[in-house]
Amino acid sequence: MKAMIVSDFAVLRSAILQLLGICAIIALFMGYAMGTLVGGAAAIAAMPPFMLLFSLAATDEQNGWERFRLTLPLTRRQVVFGRYASLALVAIGTIVFALALSFLLLGVISCMPAGTLPEGLTPAENPPAALVGSVVGAVGVITLGMAVTLPLVFRFGMTRATRFVPVVVVIAIACGIGFFDAGIQPTGVLADLVQWLDTGSNYLFLAAALVAVVALIYVASAFVAAKLYEKREF
Template identity: 35%
Template sequence: MKRAFMSELAIVRTLTPSIAGVGLFIFVVLTLANASDGDSGMSAGACAVSAMSPIMVMSSLAGFDNQNGWERYRATLPLTRKDIICARYLCIVVFSAIMACAAVLLNIIALPFFNSAGVASTGQTIFEIAIASAASMLISLMMVFLAQPLFFRFGHMEALRLSVGLFALLGCLTMAALSSSNPISNWLMSIAGANPDPAVLGCLCAGIAVLVLALCAISCTVSTKVYRVRDL
């Protein structure tokens, strides 16, 4: 497991400059675009980077496997396929967490500059920004865990086509779930909006994290089974 994880990290190191560059561009654009809304709007940049990082690293790793033939070569190494799968999932989670932390740190660094420029403050705390970024990352990880078995089953190109449809379907379901006509959505929004207490926000984020962990375990199990029977 350790050797498989280190090999994944070696690949991620080569992909980090491009992913970080895209993330920085997204952060700057969205932060400047929403600066007029105050510090609550500026957190959009951190949330966007946190949400996009899991998807970017998943597709980048799959693309690297396909482009360089690493998937077949890795199968010849003294690594079990279960170790390969677990290392890939762990690498995605670790990299996503690092990117989310970096996005929050950039937001914290940017706040004094906007305050000195006269941008109105809405009183949003650093904790709230961190919770929003963490929730964005966790929700994105749920989407990644749903799509990841497709990459191990069908390969990079076919999985990309299927994952686009999957993400579109998930987006439609999310909008339907967050609709004002949904009583569960209204109940959750009332809790988060009427109780901006750190404990309440922390509990909501912890609940999402539990769902992500459960989905990760299920997805990892499915990926392991389909990868074992796949002919490389």
């Protein structure tokens, strides 16, 4: 599995460096356009894991690398678990990078004269707990998406799997649009949850719970993907 991780990061080295620069630029533009550092932090946190997933999947199909790799002293289970471990490290690294960049920008904002930036970009409107919660939440949601996507990629390959992933995304978006267009407002337990999140540092508790749930789903997905990959014929 270690050999698989080293191989993946050798492939991703240049892509990661380029992506870090792109994320820094996007953080500045989106933060200013949205008028909130929290939104910009979540946006850049959501980008790297999913983009690098498809970069690795594309490399697997390029020049028959995936088939050649199976001739090496690597079992199919090691390939799957190594890929999951690589992307888990990418997700953790994304959280660290997004938080470091967010707090750096927050420090810069704190030093600027009052009235220079929109009200939404003031430190009071972007508390540390909200930044941590937004970044961890965004990476958690994307990791959940990877847990759904990876078994499809290992079973069908990237070319065929990408036909299924957009269907899942479109259905999820359609359900979300239908929910909000219906004018449904948070009531009862949901309203209490929204109010609870806006109190103190409760975003951190939700982020911790999300990490635990997503980690379990991600591990379960790895075993499903391993089973599917063992049955795949090239």
